[in-house]
Amino acid sequence: MRMSMEPTTKDIGLRGIPVADTNICLIDGAMGELSYRGYDIHDLAEYSTYEEAAYLLLNGDLPDASQLEEFRATLASERELPQTVTDYLQIIPKTSSAMDVLQSTIALLAGFDPELLDESKEANQRKATRLIAKVPTVVAAWDRARRNLSPIAPDKKLPYAANFLYMLKGEAPDDETARDFDVCLIIHAEHSFNASTFAARVVASTRAHIYASVVAAIGSLSGELHGGANSQVMRTLLEIGDPDKVEEWVKAQFDSGQRIMGMGHAVYKTMDPRADILRHMSERLARRTGEPKWYLMTRKIEESTKQEFKKRRGDEINPNVDLYSASVYYMMGISPDLYTPVFAVSRIAGWTAHIIEEKFPEPPLKPVIYRPSAEYHGKYCGPVGCRYIPLGKRTQQS
Numbered sequence: 001m002r003m004s005m006e007p008t009t010k011d012i013g014l015r016g017i018p019v020a021d022t023n024i025c026l027i028d029g030a031m032g033e034l035s036y037r038g039y040d041i042h043d044l045a046e047y048s049t050y051e052e053a054a055y056l057l058l059n060g061d062l063p064d065a066s067q068l069e070e071f072r073a074t075l076a077s078e079r080e081l082p083q084t085v086t087d088y089l090q091i092i093p094k095t096s097s098a099m100d101v102l103q104s105t106i107a108l109l110a111g112f113d114p115e116l117l118d119e120s121k122e123a124n125q126r127k128a129t130r131l132i133a134k135v136p137t138v139v140a141a142w143d144r145a146r147r148n149l150s151p152i153a154p155d156k157k158l159p160y161a162a163n164f165l166y167m168l169k170g171e172a173p174d175d176e177t178a179r180d181f182d183v184c185l186i187i188h189a190e191h192s193f194n195a196s197t198f199a200a201r202v203v204a205s206t207r208a209h210i211y212a213s214v215v216a217a218i219g220s221l222s223g224e225l226h227g228g229a230n231s232q233v234m235r236t237l238l239e240i241g242d243p244d245k246v247e248e249w250v251k252a253q254f255d256s257g258q259r260i261m262g263m264g265h266a267v268y269k270t271m272d273p274r275a276d277i278l279r280h281m282s283e284r285l286a287r288r289t290g291e292p293k294w295y296l297m298t299r300k301i302e303e304s305t306k307q308e309f310k311k312r313r314g315d316e317i318n319p320n321v322d323l324y325s326a327s328v329y330y331m332m333g334i335s336p337d338l339y340t341p342v343f344a345v346s347r348i349a350g351w352t353a354h355i356i357e358e359k360f361p362e363p364p365l366k367p368v369i370y371r372p373s374a375e376y377h378g379k380y381c382g383p384v385g386c387r388y389i390p391l392g393k394r395t396q397q398s
Contacts, residue, residue: 015266020201020366024057024353025192032270036190037061045277050160050185051075054132054349057190058125058356071129072159078133079154079163082112086141086151094146098139098341099222103215105138106131110211117209121360127210128352135348136160139341140167161185164345169333176288177332180281184328187274188321188343190350196220196227200351204358205369213355218344227340232261233326234336237297246300254308262298262323263305271318278324285331294327 026035034041037056044053048062055063055071063071081089085108092101110116113130115123141151144167152167161182165173173181191197200217204210221227240249253260265272279299286295302319309317329339 014372019193019198019370020358021361021364022192022354022357023060023362024357025190025350027192027267029265029267029269032268032273034191034273041187041273042277044186045183048186050182050189050346050349053186053189054160057349057353058128074129075133075160076154076156076163078130079137079156081134081137081141082109085109085112085138089138089141089145089151092142092145094148096146097222098142098338099218099227099344101142102135102138102341102344103218103222105142106135106211106218107215109134109138110209113211116211119207119209119359121356124210124356124359128356131210131214131352132348136164136345137167139338139345140164142341143168143335143338165332173332180285180328181332183277183281184325185346187277188325188346190347190353194226195223196347197351197354200355201358202370204355207359210352210355213358214348214351217347217351221340221344221347227343229261229320229322230326230329231336231339233298233322234330234339236261236301237294237326237330238336240297243293243296243300246297247304250301250304250308254312260301260305262326263302263309263319264317265320268318268320270316272320274321275319275324278321278328279319282324282327282331285328289331291331294330298324298327 024037026038027033036044036053037060039048039056039062044056048056051072052062052068054075055068085105088108089101089105092104109131113127115127137154144151152170154163155166155172158166158172159178159182161184162173162178165178165181172178193201196217199220200213203213203216224232236249240246250260282295282298286292302323306317309315326336326339329342330336334342
């Protein structure tokens, strides 16, 4: 009997199954390595800026000084929202989900883009730049609107990260906080074929425009299994409230079979390199703000979870990007329910890079549109041959 050597893909959500070629991002889960266009994430976090990383993702290589200055100037010039969009953010019910608001606003912005239906690569790169510029403005304007505060116009003189914090709070951040937040945006900007990026590429493969593809990505990110883990981590920290209570809480989670958010990763089998960067940042922020308990509690969650996991399951577990980003954002004064929209403020660069790659692939070409198959099991009346009974003659089935 001939046995198929094809990988089994059904019922595992395509996990680990290659579905396309990409030149954007490489993840080595076994080694705990992440690179954008061949550049290691640690180097980018130490030396780069978000604007430079976004340029890299969109264009394939790092810019020279004049290219970077032009890109920064273009981003700054595209930050403002049309007045209609600003008015829309004021009238939405203040109880709305921030992700729902972001998704609907991006859809609304599509109609204001003069190149919406121009599907050339150059036009798509310009549209991507507009989206990267405007997403932070949308998130900040909505946060202020729901708090009954007037929106703050973007400051063209401030860099991308500092301008976002300025639009949230009304005052420019200090240089250290601005730099830390810039690094946060860099390390969240891209992560290969995760759920939201794949959703964006599926929609782009139908030749839908870039805004529709981004709307799909935001919808995917709004699901609790993809976005929001760091918000849950912060809620956990607030619930525990004291480093001395962490160990007891961790044991209770294991006893009840509950997950510990921020621990473990679907791809990384060792330390998530982004978590390593954020752990050091959280420790620095704790010293700078004089609020050490958030870092101390997070560190104890990591250590206690590792110990319990090893003792009960005989295996290793490591923190992912969400564990330490929670305390980092909190110490920066960002509300936990904004953590997922802040993720979008960063990931918009990766999403748009993938959308453009999907629209303009390099050989070898895959089929134009994603169209996976499924196996039908005929759960109800059998695989085939169900007999149609007219409505008047049907009886209720027990």
